Amino acid sequence: MSVQTWTFIIVGLTFALYIGIAIWSRAGSTSEFYVAGGGVHPVANGMATAADWMSAASFISMAGLISFMGYDGAVFLMGWTGGYVLLALLLAPYLRKFGKFTVPDFIGDRYYSNVARTVAVVCALIVSFTYVAGQMRGVGVVFSRFLEVDINTGVYIGMAIVFFYAVLGGMKGITYTQVAQYCVLIFAYMVPAFFISIAMTGNVIPQLGLIGDVTDGSGMALLDKLDQLHTELGFAEYTSGTKTMTDVFAITFALMVGTAGLPHVIVRFFTVPKVKDARVSAGWALLFIAILYTTAPAIAAFARTNLINTVSNEQYASMPEWFSKWEETGLIKFEDKNSDGVIQYVADAGKNELTIDRDIMVLANPEIANLPNWVIALVAAGGLAAALSTAAGLLLVISTAISRDLIKMQIKPDITEKGELMWARIGAVFAVVVAGYFGINPPGFVAAVVALAFGLAAASFFPAIVLGVFDKRMNREGAIAGMVIGISLMLWYMLKFKFGTFDGGKEAVAGLKDGWWFGISPEGFGTVAMVVNLIIAFIVSRLTAAPPQEVQDIVEDIRVPRGAGSAHVH
């Protein structure tokens, strides 16, 4: 059967599965809609969290990104996993004990202030919207590449599916769908990885293949071989990288802390029955994520070696079939600058003749390794599962922010449960439509802003929540001042150094690099903004009145697990 037929069959089957689950698990109460009734098994929640967390970017782009960054790719690998340690040790158990539905709930109650709640809602909306736009685009791209439909048609199909299970099932529907999506995406990621690892190193486990020897008969270690190839072509050594140590540190830290501050990740820990389930659930989530995240660097190194071996100094005319196929999509470009018919792939931009889009590393891998057609179709289904699961989780945060944090808590406190549930669904519809709009008309800044969303989360939520638990003396004034100044500083730095807003636009950005504070890039600046938030919050809180006694009692109470009960409306 052709790739096309296989793709229709496999993608069709997985979609039928997701919709079946959505019908089986529709939400009947606000508690089910917001936090799946607080009854999700910790392992299932771990899987759902992993699927929620790993987006189209993790699935499609990350291995390729590492492939081109070498050692520096570690900022993503450590940055997007290490945050779960912070979640498990500093946030998840306490927020679960607190027992409400959203992050603004916690901020609003702990800091006894609707201003704090509103600041938190605004931050949650900024972070979630920038994130979700990229996901819907990802759905469209995967559809168009594998089913050969228009990108916009792909976005519409994706919208319809997410609409169906997010609006109907709320958190309950999303959680159980995400469990299925995790299984699909991890299977789709690992199968090609096993095959390529065997082909390159003779070892079936990619994580072991990475530290093994190449099978080309040279007896060299794979990574040494890759370093050697890089040096010959004038690139920096694969295992050394080019970023400064300070910047690598700052980016990694900002991503870790940002992960722990993302509302759509935090809210997942409200769905388990007990405090100890919240702790262990973070462990399961990271284990499930780690399977993909430790495979990605192996794929990156294999694909890089394979690519250089296949193309470097070879006749253009003798390239394999996949080369011309991806050339048609524009993801590979060859320009024969010296007209010798041989591909020169080198670091020197003046002589280099080959440009390669990083996404190709995962998408073309099955073809490069000559895998059967059903594996290629599986990769398409995996990419869709990754994009849809993340989009659904984000949509839920947006709809909850509207129905609960705005309407129920601020505009109309006497709303009935039925009315609130209706507003939650209306919120979800609104969020799907907006996300779809961004998917079809992607603002140019989306790709850049997704990475910065972590900085924004790090600069706003993380300190406010951690201080809320660990510093009993922290008060309303301190938290609000910290959040406002932290996120404003981050936004300002981002506009100045990423978009060149104050210096004449995009063209000025490259020249501003010397002005970076401590040599830290905008992606890593969340670390600085977070520290500023912490310091400001601490100083302001010590200069103003202590929080009222009942709030201090809440802090005492969330510090011990006993008496958590299910998430409830206070």
Next chain:
Amino acid sequence: MSSLDNRAKQYWRENIKYVLILLAIWFLVSYGFGIFLAEPLNAIRFGGAKLGFWFAQQGSIYVFVVLIFVYVWLMNKLDKKYEFDEI
């Protein structure tokens, strides 16, 4: 001070101690071995990889997973010891 308050205080102190120790390890394997000490560690080989590189792209992630499960185990014991475990 009531005995419940006292128990809660001690429980909290021990929890903080665990958190600080585990976060120190968290920092050491990722920022220490993976970033600041990566260059000297690269002189040591781990299979076919340089050790600093391996920690940055593989090792630290394995340690992260273990750290969480160790914390879960420690805290479940601590909850029982101070009778704060959920019934």
